[in-house]
Amino acid sequence: MNNASAPKPAPEATPAVPADTVVRRSTDGRSNGAAWFAFRRPIPQWVGILLGALCLAIVFGIWWFLTRGPHEERIIGYSALPSPAETFNRDQFQNLWFDNALTRNLLVSLQRVVFGFALATLIAVPLGVLCGCFPWVNAFFAPINVFGRNIPIAALIPLSFALFGIGEMQKVMFIFIAVVAFIMMDTAAAIADVSSRYIDTAFTLGASRRQIILKVLVPLAMPRLFNSLRLLFGLAFGYIMLAELVTEGGGVGGLGNIINVAQRRGHRETIILVLIVIPAVALAIDRLLFMIQRSLFPHQYGGDGFLHILWRGIMHTCEDVKRWIIAPTPLQPGQQAALAHKPAAHEPHAAPPT
Amino acid sequence: MTTPSSTTATPPTSQDVGIGRLLEEVQQAVSPPTRPHVVEFRNVSKTYNPGQANSFTAIRDVNFVVADLPNKGEFVCVLGPSGCGKSTILRLIAGLEPQHPATTGTVHVFGKPVEGPGADRGMVFQDYTSFDHRSVLGNIAFGLECQGVARNERNELARHWIEQVGLDVAKDSEKYPHELSGGMRQRVAIARTLILQPRIILMDEPFGALDPQTRMNMQDLLIRLWRAVEATVFFVTHSIEEAVFLGDRVYIMSTGPGRVEKELEVEPADRPALEMARVPRFQETVYYIRDLIAQLEAQANKHAK
Incomplete structure (x- = not known):
């Protein structure tokens, strides 16, 4: 993402050099060869893309080399790893798309992640906010968070069958358990990271504790919090594969199930294709969430902040409804006087006294 | 004295x-x-x-x-x-x-x-x-918002104070703090305080x-x-x-x-x-x-x- 916004070196910045001068070193004293190893030197976008393509080419080259020739003469046998040509062909794509119902299974997996993650967010974010505000709440939840963050999540799968059965509930709750402690701790950290000078300021402006939480701490922590949630969603998307791979009884659906079935039938090509689909989908989701993040917090990322404006509009509407129920506080006399004495430009008699 | x-x-x-x-x-x-x-x-x-x-x-x-x-x-x-x-x-x-x-x-x-x-x-x-997430206007009106003053009234008074501290209502009121210089930020801070009398x-x-x-x-x-x-x-x-x-x-x-x-x-x-x-x-x-x-x-x- 950063490559696009990185400043491109201006060609006119190069000092004019007389034709007969041999320039061995650039003006900043680094030789041309050292340019590759200059710390943190930005590279042009096309070089970045080229290097990525080179890496892919090498991986595929090795893959091709190891699986070339007839089945019996290969370095790695067909039963272990099919060749690139055997994997990326029309039959295999058709098999994945239609026979294995890729789209439907993808949606099934996504739905599980979204439900489990949404449930975890609804519970963990408010609790995390309280943890970040009040150390005693944090201390109270510390044991649960220590457990939740340190338990290898795969170890919870057998117990989750016992608790939640073998249906959808188990998948959703597995995602919930996998991320709830992380969301809570990240929320608490984001809130605690807001400098206390903002709390002091809000107090001296007459804000109540509730207003400080809702109008100061949460909004100021929101960019960091949203960023954490985006990264954790990626993690949860990884965990759902685990829940779908380890099953009791078949036919649970989801991308993990496609892998399971293909494994049983000996379709290595399908497995490889799914393995390429998974990171592609994860990347697409991550970029989508990042676009939302950018649009929500223009003060952090620039841009027009469409969602930020939309959110402000929603908040204004909520406030209007509230004012309809609870009458607004009138201005103090002095404040009204300040407005009344303001010379209005459209009033001709408001000429300044001479 | x-x-x-x-x-x-x-x-x-x-x-x-x-x-x-x-x-x-x-x-x-x-x-x-x-x-x-x-x-x-x-x-x-x-x-x-x-x-x-x-x-x-x-x-x-x-x-x-x-x-x-x-x-x-x-x-x-x-x-x-x-x-x-x-x-x-x-x-x-x-x-x-x-x-x-x-x-x-x-x-x-x-x-x-x-x-x-x-x-x-x-x-x-x-x-x-x-407050980074609020515009200049939103920052100055913050105290009145907390008191529950109606939005049009508090914004009007906030605009009055934007002028009082030498900022430009048309240009600056929708700016966000990161777009302001140190001096302008302190003007906002002063206006935000004085508006509450x-x-x-x-x-x-x-x-x-x-x-x-x-x-x-x-x-x-x-x-x-x-x-x-x-x-x-x-x-x-x-x-x-x-x-x-x-x-x-x-x-x-x-x-x-x-x-x-x-x-x-x-x-x-x-x-x-x-x-x-x-x-x-x-x-x-x-x-x-x-x-x-x-x-x-x-x-x-x-x-x-």
Whole structure:
């Protein structure tokens, strides 16, 4: 993402050099060869893309080399790893798309992640906010968070069958358990990271504790919090594969199930294709969430902040409804006087006294 | 304002220095006061982590009183080296933790003990504390929003204050803090405080991070606004020029632990900061205070040895 916004070196910045001068070193004293190893030197976008393509080419080259020739003469046998040509062909794509119902299974997996993650967010974010505000709440939840963050999540799968059965509930709750402690701790950290000078300021402006939480701490922590949630969603998307791979009884659906079935039938090509689909989908989701993040917090990322404006509009509407129920506080006399004495430009008699 | 000290029998004498006048003793409360004092510190000490190995006394036995003048707020500057407890005094008036509550002694504001922070004691900090997610308008209207003032009214008043602090309503009101310079941010902070009509304005080195030219402009702006709002200002600084220019009254503090050592009354500034700095009588006061502080530090060092 950063490559696009990185400043491109201006060609006119190069000092004019007389034709007969041999320039061995650039003006900043680094030789041309050292340019590759200059710390943190930005590279042009096309070089970045080229290097990525080179890496892919090498991986595929090795893959091709190891699986070339007839089945019996290969370095790695067909039963272990099919060749690139055997994997990326029309039959295999058709098999994945239609026979294995890729789209439907993808949606099934996504739905599980979204439900489990949404449930975890609804519970963990408010609790995390309280943890970040009040150390005693944090201390109270510390044991649960220590457990939740340190338990290898795969170890919870057998117990989750016992608790939640073998249906959808188990998948959703597995995602919930996998991320709830992380969301809570990240929320608490984001809130605690807001400098206390903002709390002091809000107090001296007459804000109540509730207003400080809702109008100061949460909004100021929101960019960091949203960023954490985006990264954790990626993690949860990884965990759902685990829940779908380890099953009791078949036919649970989801991308993990496609892998399971293909494994049983000996379709290595399908497995490889799914393995390429998974990171592609994860990347697409991550970029989508990042676009939302950018649009929500223009003060952090620039841009027009469409969602930020939309959110402000929603908040204004909520406030209007509230004012309809609870009458607004009138201005103090002095404040009204300040407005009344303001010379209005459209009033001709408001000429300044001479 | 030479209220005689209640503790000494002989009336204090004072000494004229330039545009200032050094009082023999720091003004103390007379009892009973004719009207409640704006701020009164009585034997106030603040010790952090008392009884522990890392216990630290920020201020010890601070006594002073700022009398309430009819229809006029005083501009009180608190001057002293870093770490002398200037901010502690300010935050005790504001009622902000962890300085509040004082370990011993009492802090009274308008005759009542300070129990916690409130909008009647507005505060401007040295660090920029604009709320990053709010526009200039949203920042200035924040206090009114918390009070539950209707949106059109609070925005109208906020626009009035954007003008008052020298910003442009059309250009600046929808800007976000990261788009503002340090000086503009402090203008927003001042407007955000003054819109609530506080009776006391606490300023903790608000111009400390600004360049000299901006700083002088802000000083002029502050004097102009303060004359219009009739509030008492407590202004903490370590710039002697700033204190003498802005202050009607200057408290000089010493370190280790902090105490209010001297009090000066200063004539109000009658010209902009840039011109005031060239007036010999102004400079005389500045040099006098500089020597006084050096003298106090020498004494403190002698005590330390």
